[in-house]
Amino acid sequence: MQPSKKSNSKSATRPLKILFADDEIHLQELIAAELPRMGHEVTVCGDGTEAVEALEKGVFDCLLVDLDMPGMHGIEVIETCKKIAPETEAIVLTGKGSTETAISALRLGAFDYLQKPCKLVELKALFQRVSAQRDLKRQILALKRRLDRAEGSANMIGEHRSMQRLKALIAKVAPTDSTVLIHGETGTGKELAARSVHENSLRSEKPFVAINCGALPENLIESELFGHCKGAYTGASEHRQGLFEVADSGTLFLDEIGELPKQTQASLLRVLESGEVKRVGESEPFSVDVRIVCATHRDLPKMVAEGDFREDLMYRINTFEVKLPALRDRLDDIPELARHLLVRHRPEAARIEAPFDPQAIKQLKNHSWGGNIRELANVIERAAIINDALPIVCDDLPTLSNLKLGASTDALAGKSLREIEMETIYATLDQHDGNKTAAARQLGISLKTLYNKLNADISSRAA
Known part of the structure; x- marks a missing residue:
């Protein structure tokens, strides 16, 4: 049971590793000769037991199997294939009287079936479809991985x-x-x-x-x-x-x-x-x-x-x-959150024991975070861009307008959360010369939310 290597001729189809199982000698010889000419690598087996052994030892893109073989039936080979190698696409070869059995194979997850005697052009077209299907699966997997990287883990960070x-x-x-x-x-x-x-x-x-x-x-x-x-x-x-x-x-x-x-x-x-x-x-x-x-x-x-x-x-x-x-209610989680957010932009931070200078962490903890984690994420992203070599230091952090860095939170005593929030908003607007889009971006809120808060504040003052 030796694989026949693909030829050097060009093929419009991505080369496949194909496992062929059939007890007819002339078909074995034909497949061993013709599939490499199509650009594929083929391993030929004389019965179902031999095919299962090949599946256990190697990885194949496609299984081409006859239904009616002595010993292990083609349906059993497909069932075993779906357990051992679920990613391998199965194509069924069937005689004229075995259509119902072929349909049963499709229900087990077979890709398609061909009725004997089949033409090489039919096989070629079917392999093109298998190749396209596998390319599509690869693209979906790649997109899923990109999406996972973009969205990050759904794990909630923090031990407060x-x-x-x-x-x-x-x-x-x-x-x-x-x-x-x-x-x-x-x-x-x-x-x-x-x-x-x-x-x-x-x-x-x-x-x-x-x-x-x-x-x-x-x-x-x-x-x-x-x-x-x-x-x-x-x-x-x-x-x-x-x-x-x-x-x-x-x-x-x-x-x-x-x-x-x-x-x-x-x-x-x-x-x-x-x-x-x-x-x-x-x-x-x-x-x-x-x-x-x-x-x-x-x-x-x-x-x-x-x-x-x-x-x-x-x-x-x-x-x-x-x-x-709110983030201000769990400030002790800031070091872990900041590290997690930094790794998104600077993956090498994951290998550093202390990617933030202690004074930088203190500075972050002294902020009241009106925009919560979204605001923290913006601050960390900016710091990651400015910083040339970790750790992140105080000079890498932007001016956090709603609380003077290093100042005591006693300055906030006696004020309601709404008053603190509106002071933050107006201070940020002043910092950006009234540019609401820039202010919303720094605060980590949407422009619509900013307008809603300003309108609500104007209404409450008028009342």
Whole structure:
């Protein structure tokens, strides 16, 4: 049982390592001669037992197996292949009377089947499809790895007792299908908490789809959530899946759910109660199986009292509430958080015992972090760019405007959190000469959130 090496002739198909199993001598000789001419490497086996031994010893891209062989049947070879080497694609060769058996093989995960006698051109076309399928799988794997690197781990960083309590709650609720409401200030890591719920759930291998409800125009948000049919409104030139459909069998994360318009709140409530979605412009609903995780920094009971949020929807999404601590309430976690964030931009920091100078850590701890972890992430990213050689020192850190570095927190005594927050915002605006976009970026909040806070402050002063 020796592999025949591929020839030097060019092939339009990526070269494959193929395992061929058939008891017909003339087919063995034909395959051993012709597949290398197509550019592939082939190992020829005379029966199923020999093929299984080859699978146990080597790695193959494709298994080409006859169904009707003495001894071990082709179906048994495929079953064993899927256990030993699940990534190997299986192609079935079958006689005229064995179509039903070939279909059984497809149900076991075989890629396709060919009926004997088959032509070499049919084999060539099938190998091209196998090669394209494997290329696609490689691309998906590469994209998944890039996505994992971009998003980072869903592990919640920190050992403060508030974080230990948070991790314990997530561990309890994640394996269930209960709707979760995550409450926390802007920048505390609500999406990370939602991803942690998903990745520790029974749906972890299914899609995790996130949408910021406050970032979409009011007239498009229902189309984004529920989809639309062609012609549903001006500009709807084709059918489009909504995010509920995209997230089917997985988790849909509705960030800033407090920003949903009242009309969309009613539509969302219907979906949550019925498990059915109706695309914009269609009359017939369809079922979806989606786990809902919501997040907000708003006071939903207050919004209900003011008529801005539906009370029935609030109770529907508040099956299990998780509250995220503000960064200022767990300052002892800053060294670990800062290190974790630094490694994203400077991987060599992972190998250094102390990537931050002690004074730099003290400086970070003396800041009140109105933008929470998002603000800390921006500060660390800037420091990583400026710093030429680790460790990070005080000169690498930007001016943190809401608290003089090294100053005592006694200066904040007697002030409410809202007053401290607004002082931070106005000081940052002054620092950027009124440029709201630059100020929002430094504070680690969205431009819309900045406008909301400024408008709320103006209204409270007028009152």
